[in-house]
């Protein structure tokens with residue numbers, strides 16, 4: 001049976017992963033309204049990934065005999081109406097999620113749950129990848145600046161991203 005404090009931390013993180021999905025869905029709406037299909041696709045995949053992260057923890061908590069407590073998901077706020085500003089927010093959000101995963105690991109460490117720490121290693125690696133991907137996109141967007149042709153080329157590139165169901169844990 002999972003420790004109650006760790007169970008609470010997992011439930012909180014499930015909610016945060018679902019919020020991430022909801023935030024990226026709101027960003028997808030923004031790009032739909034700009035008719036930038038590649039960015040729409042990118043955020044659609046991002047949404048699917050976040051839901052997979054949430055469900056990975058959902059399934060794990062269930063496997064460990066924990067109680068899953070589904071909570072209210074906050075309304076997502078897209079803070080900028082500029083593409084660069086939106087990606088700045090994505091990076092800031094991912095850095096926040098990384099800090100929350102680290103905090104979840106701290107709880108697993110505190111209650112000496114080695115199995116949970118082992119499971120959470122997947123999320124640690126995933127966050128490194130997520131931050132690197134978004135950082136790379138931000139660097140490209142900075143290079144592009146006001147060049148609309150280059151932006152359309154990047155949009156075209158982003159159409160190729162596909163969702164691959166991750167094997168978590």
Ligand code: OFO
Nearest residue numbers: 020050053097130
């Ligand atoms: Fe779930 O990794 Fe992004 O937020």
